[in-house]
Structures are given as C-alpha cells and as structure tokens.
Amino acid sequence: MPNALGIVSFTSPAIFVRGISSYRPVAAFSYVGRYRLVDIPISNMTNSGIQDIQVYTNGNPKVLFDHVGSGRHYNINNKHGHISVIPVMNESMQCEFVSDLAGYYANLDEIEDATNEYVIIAPVNWIYKANFNDLLQNHIDSKADVSVLCCHYDENTKPGNLLNANLIVSDENGAFKEIKRYIGGEATFDVSLDTYILTKVKFMELIKVAHEYSPMFWMTDLINVLTEKGELKVNKIPYNYPVFPILDIKSYYNSNMEMLQERNMAFFNDPNWPIFTRTNDSAPTIYRGQGTAQCALISNGCEISGKVNESILGRGVKVGAGSIINNCLILPGAEIGENVMLTNVIVDKDAKVIHKQEITGYDDNPLYIGRREIV
Amino acid sequence: MENNKMLAMILAGGRGTRLYDLTNKTAKPAVYFGGKYRIIDFPLSNCANSNINVVGVLTQYEPVELNAYAGAGQRWGLDTRGSGVYVLPPSEKDGTKFGVYQGTADAINQNIDFIDEFNPQYVLILSGDHIYKMDYDKMLTEHRNNAADLTVAVRPVPWEEAPRFGIMNTDMNNRILEFQEKPAEPKSNLASMGIYIFDWPLLRQTLIEDAQDENSEHDFGKNIIPNLLNQQKRLFAYNFNGYWKDVGTVDSLWEANMDLINHNDQLDLGDKEWKIYTADIPTLPQYVSRTGKVEHCYINQGAIIRGHVKDSVLFNGVTIDEGAEVIESVLMPGTVVEKGAKVYRAILAEKVKIGANAVVGSPDSKKIELVAADVKGEE
Numbered sequence: 001m002p003n004a005l006g007i008v009s010f011t012s013p014a015i016f017v018r019g020i021s022s023y024r025p026v027a028a029f030s031y032v033g034r035y036r037l038v039d040i041p042i043s044n045m046t047n048s049g050i051q052d053i054q055v056y057t058n059g060n061p062k063v064l065f066d067h068v069g070s071g072r073h074y075n076i077n078n079k080h081g082h083i084s085v086i087p088v089m090n091e092s093m094q095c096e097f098v099s100d101l102a103g104y105y106a107n108l109d110e111i112e113d114a115t116n117e118y119v120i121i122a123p124v125n126w127i128y129k130a131n132f133n134d135l136l137q138n139h140i141d142s143k144a145d146v147s148v149l150c151c152h153y154d155e156n157t158k159p160g161n162l163l164n165a166n167l168i169v170s171d172e173n174g175a176f177k178e179i180k181r182y183i184g185g186e187a188t189f190d191v192s193l194d195t196y197i198l199t200k201v202k203f204m205e206l207i208k209v210a211h212e213y214s215p216m217f218w219m220t221d222l223i224n225v226l227t228e229k230g231e232l233k234v235n236k237i238p239y240n241y242p243v244f245p246i247l248d249i250k251s252y253y254n255s256n257m258e259m260l261q262e263r264n265m266a267f268f269n270d271p272n273w274p275i276f277t278r279t280n281d282s283a284p285t286i287y288r289g290q291g292t293a294q295c296a297l298i299s300n301g302c303e304i305s306g307k308v309n310e311s312i313l314g315r316g317v318k319v320g321a322g323s324i325i326n327n328c329l330i331l332p333g334a335e336i337g338e339n340v341m342l343t344n345v346i347v348d349k350d351a352k353v354i355h356k357q358e359i360t361g362y363d364d365n366p367l368y369i370g371r372r373e374i375v
Numbered sequence: 376m377e378n379n380k381m382l383a384m385i386l387a388g389g390r391g392t393r394l395y396d397l398t399n400k401t402a403k404p405a406v407y408f409g410g411k412y413r414i415i416d417f418p419l420s421n422c423a424n425s426n427i428n429v430v431g432v433l434t435q436y437e438p439v440e441l442n443a444y445a446g447a448g449q450r451w452g453l454d455t456r457g458s459g460v461y462v463l464p465p466s467e468k469d470g471t472k473f474g475v476y477q478g479t480a481d482a483i484n485q486n487i488d489f490i491d492e493f494n495p496q497y498v499l500i501l502s503g504d505h506i507y508k509m510d511y512d513k514m515l516t517e518h519r520n521n522a523a524d525l526t527v528a529v530r531p532v533p534w535e536e537a538p539r540f541g542i543m544n545t546d547m548n549n550r551i552l553e554f555q556e557k558p559a560e561p562k563s564n565l566a567s568m569g570i571y572i573f574d575w576p577l578l579r580q581t582l583i584e585d586a587q588d589e590n591s592e593h594d595f596g597k598n599i600i601p602n603l604l605n606q607q608k609r610l611f612a613y614n615f616n617g618y619w620k621d622v623g624t625v626d627s628l629w630e631a632n633m634d635l636i637n638h639n640d641q642l643d644l645g646d647k648e649w650k651i652y653t654a655d656i657p658t659l660p661q662y663v664s665r666t667g668k669v670e671h672c673y674i675n676q677g678a679i680i681r682g683h684v685k686d687s688v689l690f691n692g693v694t695i696d697e698g699a700e701v702i703e704s705v706l707m708p709g710t711v712v713e714k715g716a717k718v719y720r721a722i723l724a725e726k727v728k729i730g731a732n733a734v735v736g737s738p739d740s741k742k743i744e745l746v747a748a749d750v751k752g753e754e
Contacts, residue, residue, distance in 0.1 A: 033660040034676065072449075073655065265662050269679070274657035281652050283644035284410035284675040284688075285661065286636065292670055299660040300411075300676050301645060313660075 001049030002136050004118040005111070005200065008041045008055040009100050010088070011125050012218060014164045014181070018249045019368035020348065025059025026246065027124040028067065030331045030349070032259045033299035033314045036067055037246065039074075039277045041122035042083070046074045047273050048132035051081030052116055056103050058095040061087040067278050074276045084110075099218045101210040108207060111200070119203040121219075123194040127244035127255055129273060130195075135237055139197040144235030146202065146223065148176075149195035151239050154188045159243060159258075160251045166192035166220060168236060176234035178227060179220045192220075193239060242267055253346060253366045256312050256329050260295055282315050289321055299332070306336070314349075329366070345369060380496035381515055381572070383422045384486070386479050387415060387445070387503030388435030393624045396747030397724055402434060404503035405441040406628070407707045407725065409635055409644060410675040410688050412653045414622060415445060417508070418501045419460065420651040423451040425511040428458035429493055432503070433482045435475060438464050444654070451652045463489060478593035484582040495575050500595065502569040506631050507619040508642065508649050509570070514613045518572045524608040525577075525600070527551065528570035530615045540566035541596045543612050551610040554600050565612060568619060571595065577608070618642045629722055629743040632688040632705045635673045656691050666697045682712065696731075702738060713752055721746055 011026045020029055027038040038055060045053055053076070057064055064085045070076075071083035088103030089095045104111060111119075118139075120132050130149070139147035150168050153159075167182040168190040179192055196219065198206075206226075210217045213225065226232035242264055244255035258264050268275065282301025287293070291304035298308065301316035306323030314332030319325060322339035330336070334347045337354035344361035347353065348371040356375045361367030369375055391403025398406065404415035415432070422430050430453060432445045441462075448460035463486050465475050476482035483490075483500065490498060497518070499511055509528070518526040529543050542561045544553040555561060581599055585591050591598045603610060618641035622628040634640060644651055658677025663669055667680040674680075677691035682699030692709040695701055699712045702719050709726040712718055716729045719736035721744040729735055730752020736744035 259659075262664055265659065265679075269659045269662070275659070276657050279655040281650045283651070284673050286645075287669050287672045287674070288636075288638070289671075292668060293663045294667060295665045296663045297660045298663070298674075303645070 001051075002118060002120070002133050003116050004050055004052075004120045004132065004136060004197075005114045005116040006041075006045035006050040006053040006132075007104075007119060007121045008038060008045075008053065009121050009123050009194065009219075010056050010058040010103070011123065012099075013096060015125055015247055017246065017252045019346070019370060020249070020252065023348070023371050024063055025057045025061070027055065027057050028059070028063045029124075029246065029252065030314055031127070032256055033297055033312050033332075035275060035277045036063075037124045037127075038064065038068065039275055040127050041124060042068075042071075042074050043273075043275045044122060044128075044130055045120070045132060046076055046276065048130075050120065050132060051076055052114060053081075053083040054107070054110070055083065055085045056088055056100070056107075057085060058088050058098055058103070061085055069278065073278050097216070099210075099216055099221075101207055101217055101219055101222060102215045104203075104207045105211050105215070108204070111207070112204060114200065116200055119196075119198055119200050121194075121196040125246040126193045126195070127246070128193060128239065129241060129268060129270070130239065131273075132197075135195075136197055138237045139235060142235035144233045145198060146206075146232065147197040147235040147237050148179075148223075149193040149197075149237050149239050150190040151193060151243050152188065152190050158191075159245055160247070160254055162191060162245060162247065162251075164247045165245060166194060168192050170236070176227065176236055178224045180224075190236065193243065197237075249346070249368065250365065253329055257310070257327070259297060260310060260312070265297070280315055291319065291321075306338075306340075327363075327366075348373070351375070381427055381499055381511070382429045382431070382490060382493050382495040382497070382575075383418075383427045383499040383501055383511070384431045384433060384483055384490070385415070385418050385501045385503045386482060386569075387432050387441060388476055388482060389504055390436040391504065391623060394628065395625065395745055397625075397628075397722070397745065398437075399747070400437060400440075402437050402441045402503075403623075405444055406622070407690060408506060408622065408628070409632060409651075410673050410690055411656075412644075412651055413444065414506065415441070415503050416451075416651050416653045417506055418503060419445070419451045419453070420649075420653075421507075421509050421511060422499075422501075423453055423652065424649055425509075427499065427511060428453065428455075429461070429495075430459070431461045431463050431486060431489060433476065433486070434462055434464050435482075438462075447654075450654055461489065478598075479595045480582055480585055480591075480599050481593035483578070484586050484593070487579060487582065490575065490579075498573050498575045498578055500569075500571040500573065504623065505568070505619060505621055506642065507568075507615075507617060508646070508651070509615060509617065510649075511570075511572075514570070515572055517613050518611070521549070521611045522609060523572075523611040524574050525603055525610045526572045526613050527600070527610065528568040528615050529565040529612045530568055530619055531564050532566045534561070534564050537561035537564045537566065541600075542566060545612045549612045549614070551604065551612055554596075554604055554610075556596055565614075567596065568615060569595075572613075577603075625722060625743050625745045629705055629720075632673075633686070633703070635688060636671055636686060658691050661689075664697075667695075699729075704736070716750075716752065720744060 165182045285302040293308040299315040305321040306319040311328040318335040320338035326343045333350040341358045387404040391398040448454040620631045661678040664681040674689045678689045678693040681697045682695040690708040696714045698715040710723040711728045713731040715732040721736040724747040728749045732753045
C-alpha cells in the first residue's frame with residue numbers, strides 16, 4: 001500500500017468536448033454507460049491501496065459532490081481514509097482559467113497537513129488501468145524529482161488524432177527535455193498521460209515556486225521552465241497497455257466505443273481491479289418484444305424494445321419498438337421513441353428522441369443531442 | 376423508531392427444503408432472485424421504503440452467509456442514526472438452555488429483550504421468503520384506524536388452492552371472525568400472507584403466556600392468532616392485491632423469475648418510487664458481443680453474452696460463450712455456459728459451469744431442471 005496522497009487533476013481549457021462540456025466538468029462526463037470519468041482515476045487509486053484522495057474540479061461541482069459522496073463506494077475506508085471534492089476558483093469565483101498549480105496553491109494547507117510521503121496526480125481525461133504501486137517504485141528507483149507516465153506511439157498505433165494532447169520531447173540521449181502541445185508530424189513520439197509522481201515535499205515546493213513565477217502556470221509550464229534551468233530531473237515511465245484519451249467530442253465518442261472491442265472490454269472487466277462507481281439501484285435491463293442487442297454495452301434499468309447495434313446505453317435508457325440504434329452513445333435516462341433510426345449520434349442525459357424519425361451523424365463526426373432536449 | 380413507532384422482525388430461519396441444492400449451504404432468504412437480488416432484499420427494502428428504521432432478522436439455518444449479508448444495513452439505507460438491521464440467531468440466555476427457535480412465536484419470544492430496548496408501540500412480523508412490494512406504513516394506518524390489536528395482511532387466492540393456506544373469514548368491516556388453518560372446506564378465499572402488525576404490549580404478554588404452555592407449538596398461525604381470537608381481541612384483515620409469490624419450490628422460483636419478463640409484469644422492479652435495494656457489485660455494464668443475441672430477457676450488469684439467450688434471467692458475472700444457447704432459464708451469479716452448450720428450462724446455481732457442447736434440460740420438459748454442480752463438456 002503506497003504512502004501516497006492521490007490527486008485527481010482537472011483539464012485545461014484546451015480540452016473541450018462540444019456540447020457535453022456545456023453541462024458539466026470533464027470529470028463528470030458519462031463513460032461506458034454507467035461510469036463518470038472521475039471513477040477511473042479514483043478506482044486506480046483505491047485499487048492500488050491509496051486511501052487519501054483529493055479531487056480538484058474546475059466546473060460546477062454539484063454533480064461531483066453527489067457522485068463522489070463519502071467515497072465508500074470506491075472502497076475508501078471511512079475511518080482512516082478520506083476523499084474530498086475541491087472546486088477551484090479565482091478571487092472573483094471564476095474557474096475557467098485557473099491552472100492546476102493555482103488550484104493546489106489555494107489548497108496548500110490541506111496538502112501540507114496530509115501525512116503521506118508521496119503524491120500521485122492522475123487526470124480525468126485519460127482512461128487507463130495502472131497499479132500506482134509499480135509506478136511509484138519506478139519513480140523511487142529513478143531518483144528523479146518528478147516522474148511522468150507516457151505512451152509511445154507512431155502514426156498507426158496512436159489512439160485517434162491526439163490533437164491537444166501533451167507531447168513529451170526527449171533529447172538525443174532519450175532523456176526528458178520538455179512537454180509541448182501535440183500537433184502531429186513526428187513519425188514516433190511519446191504522449192504524456194498527464195500523470196505525475198513526486199514526493200510531497202517536492203510537490204509543495206513546486207506549488208510555491210509556480211506561484212512566484214505566475215499564477216497562470218500549469219504543471220507542464222513549470223516542468224519546462226525548471227528542466228531548462230537544470231533545476232528539475234524528470235523521469236519518463238513508459239505505459240504499454242490500452243489508453244483512451246478524451247480531448248474533444250470525437251475522441252470522447254471513440255474512447256467510449258473502443259470498449260465494445262472484446263479485447264478492451266476484457267482488459268477493463270477485471271474482478272481484481274474493478275472500476276467503482278455510485279450505484280443507482282436500478283433493476284436489471286429488460287428486453288421486450290422484438291428488442292435485442294448486438295455488440296453493445298448496456299447498463300441496468302434499460303427497457304429495450306428495438307434493435308441496438310454497436311452502441312453503448314447508460315442507465316435507464318428506453319428504446320421503443322421498431323427503433324434501430326447504430327453506433328450511438330446514449331447517456332443515462334435518454335428515451336428513444338418508436339420507429340426511430342439513429343446512427344452515429346450522441347444523445348445526452350434525459351434527452352428524448354420522439355418526433356424525428358431518422359437522425360444520422362457522420363462516422364467521423366457524431367451528431368450531438370443536448371441534455372434534456374426533445375427532438 | 377421515531378418515524379412510526381413500529382419495529383419489524385423478519386423470520387428468516389427457514390431452510391427451504393423444497394429448493395433442494397439451492398439451500399444446501401445457504402438459508403432460503405439468501406437465495407438469488409430476479410437478476411441481482413436475494414429474496415430477503417424484498418422485505419428489507421419494503422421496510423426501508425415504509426419508514427421502518429429498526430429491523431431484526433431472525434436466522435437459524437445456515438446463517439453465516441445470511442448474517443453477513445443482512446448485517447450490512449447500509450445496502451438498504453438502514454444505517455442512519457436510530458436505524459439498524461440486527462441479525463438475531465438463537466443465543467444462550469441467563470436461566471435458559473441454549474436452544475434453537477422452536478417456532479415462529481418462540482423466535483420472537485426469545486428476543487423480547489431486544490424489542491423492549493426500542494420500546495416500540497407496534498411490531499411488524501414478516502417472513503423472509505416472499506417476493507412482493509408492500510407499503511407497511513399503509514397497513515399500519517389501517518391498523519390504527521381500526522384500533523386493532525392485530526392486523527393480518529391477506530390476499531385472495533383461487534378457491535381450489537384455499538385449502539393450502541391459513542384462511543381468514545371476515546365481516547364487512549374486515550374484522551376477522553374466524554381463522555382456519557388449511558381448511559378442507561374454506562369459507563373464504565382470503566389467505567394470510569404471514570405479515571402481522573401487533574400491538575407490542577399485547578403480543579409481549581401473549582408470547583410470555585404461550586411460552587409456558589407445554590401443549591403449544593409456539594407458532595403464530597397455530598397458537599397465537601387462535602388465542603387472540605378466543606380472547607375476543609380486535610383482529611382485522613388488511614387486503615393486499617399486488618404481486619406476491621412464495622418462491623418455496625424450484626418451479627415457483629423459476630416462475631417468479633419468468634414473471635419479470637412477461638408483458639404484464641406486476642412486480643415492476645424498475646419502479647423508481649419503490650426501489651428494491653441490494654448489494655452493489657462493481658462490474659461493467661452487460662456486454663453483448665458481435666456473435667451474441669438476446670431476445671426477451673432480463674439481464675443484469677456484468678453479464679457477458681457471446682451466444683444466444685432467449686426468455687431468460689441472467690445475474691451478474693454470467694458468461695455465455697459463442698454458439699451456446701440458453702432458453703427459458705435462470706442463470707445465477709458467476710455461471711458459465713461454454714461454447715456450444717445448450718441450457719433449456721433450467722435454474723443454474725451460483726458459479727455452476729456447463730462445459731462445451733453439454734446439454735442441460737430439455738426444451739419441452741414440464742419440469743424445471745435445477746443444476747447445482749458443474750456439468751462436464753465434450754471436446
């Protein structure tokens with residue numbers, strides 16, 4: 001069990017998912033039907049034995065307070081463990097342009113009070129499964145100041161276009177040089193999973209140093225400046241398992257749909273490494289009449305009377321008789337009426353498709369139907 | 376207790392011998408039902424939804440699994456201040472020999488001290504092995520309005536089945552005039568559901584007297600209710616017309632599961648106003664692969680379907696491999712149906728594995744096959 005404080009970080013304004021972002025912070029995005037993105041880093045942490053977790057969020061935190069709650073459903077011991085949701089905001093109570101380091105600075109006292117020796121920072125917009133004990137050991141062995149988790153890709157293996165991801169640039173010896181925004185062009189490259197490991201002492205120091213430089217410095221800015229000055233040694237930890245990014249609406253859609261692949265499903269369907277979430281006490285899903293599903297992930301509480309193909313359904317989705325759903329991501333509580341044909345569509349929470357009979361998005365650009373909209 | 380001064384006691388000691396291998400190692404109330412539940416989730420959730428805070432669960436037969444399960448009151452929201460689920464197996468007491476619960480009334484009698492601690496005005500007696508949704512608060516209101524000493528929930532049964540039940544004969548105001556236990560010639564078709572609301576001081580006194588009666592079987596139906604009738608106490612019937620099923624046999628357990636996929640499912644477990652709570656098991660949503668096909672089913676999260684499933688109820692962690700076929704069956708948690716295997720009209724007990732190409736049950740059999748051990752496949 002690592003003696004580490006887990007920090008779930010938030011995304012920069014560069015990460016923007018058209019439509020979905022209007023209603024909630026990235027951490028609260030629905031994922032694979034029954035999860036929210038925040039469940040992934042928290043589950044990696046609690047499965048690794050981390051019991052002290054701070055979730056920073058730069059959007060309306062209402063839904064996260066409700067979802068994260070006491071943390072008991074994440075297997076956090078309610079006596080000697082603790083999880084808190086910490087909304088970040090500047091003096092005028094705005095959150096849009098507050099950096100991660102500024103958010104930590106505002107919470108410096110609580111970080112200082114934590115008795116943990118190490119800090120592990122994980123983002124909400126990279127889906128991966130990692131044992132932080134192994135990563136921490138790698139960090140300790142490296143004797144570096146900070147370790148960063150990264151994935152090596154080439155043009156054929158990269159998961160999506162990765163625009164807006166952070167690229168890790170190395171020098172001629174393969175050592176860490178800098179982090180910059182990925183815009184493509186390299187034959188092979190390392191992408192940062194925005195996951196950092198360092199001692200709490202170093203973490204506190206970085207937060208204070210960053211505040212002196214500029215309250216608008218993000219972790220990546222500070223790492224670049226200090227590395228260039230020779231004041232920071234950064235260790236790259238390679239990660240070689242499936243990774244799904246959430247960087248824009250297309251990658252959000254794709255990273256959900258990737259879970260329909262048998263090998264990806266099997267990788268994440270691990271009884272020894274469960275993804276925890278808050279239960280909704282929904283009944284099992286019922287298939288009525290001609291209702292059926294093929295190549296689909298379907299949450300509980302659904303009522304399916306139509307055909308569902310290559311799609312993901314959130315909790316409590318209704319699909320009416322005669323309807324056909326292809327390549328769609330239907331978020332919890334949405335209702336698809338009778339004889340509706342949906343292809344390549346994201347239907348947000350509690351929306352209803354009851355009047356329009358046929359809606360088709362592009363294969364590479366899914367159509368989005370907003371929360372509580374009636375189409 | 377602050378809500379309605381009523382405490383509930385669930386009689387969960389039964390073995391359920393007619394469920395055969397399903398209850399070899401577990402008590403009947405812990406038997407699985409409906410894709411994600413155990414039978415005892417129903418009375419416990421009904422209590423939680425009826426504003427009852429304190430529930431005693433009387434266990435006896437194979438209690439370990441049931442004790443661990445029922446003791447975690449947070450599952451049903453029964454863990455806030457003043458609330459609790461208390462597991463009450465028979466225990467040694469000062470001045471008495473350590474024994475078992477001799478009958479339903481004896482089980483309550485042995486826990487008088489427990490009940491007294493909460494000082495309730497009413498005690499609700501429930502059975503731990505029935506599937507139904509019921510608002511006990513409404514029953515209590517009727518009990519109060521009637522100024523009753525005892526209210527018995529009843530439901531109409533077909534006349535030809537009435538001789539199998541405890542039958543209540545009532546007047547126009549629902550006052551019980553006569554109680555017939557399994558009558559050859561029933562005068563009414565109102566059957567007791569084994570759900571009673573007693574005024575606690577009266578029940579307490581009656582139990583103490585009954586305990587001293589050497590001829591008594593210490594049973595609510597056989598002794599306590601007839602006693603109160605003889606004493607001219609105010610006994611009333613409370614009519615219940617919703618779905619109710621005793622799942623005491625393999626056939627009735629199978630039928631109750633099949634009722635969930637029928638078009639006129641009366642139980643409606645999807646009712647958001649009356650949820651049935653149960654253990655939360657972290658799994659992915661149910662996965663139907665490219666080779667999978669589901670029709671007319673009731674399926675829980677965590678099931679993986681690569682074969683063909685029709686008219687069936689699947690629990691979490693069920694795996695059905697490619698080319699396998701599952702028809703009119705109930706597959707309990709963790710069961711595996713390997714490639715090419717066929718399962719017809721069967722209940723597969725927890726974690727049972729049906730090997731490749733094996734065949735279980737038959738499509739036109741009247742009898743439901745209970746499979747409690749692995750079935751070897753053919754290569």
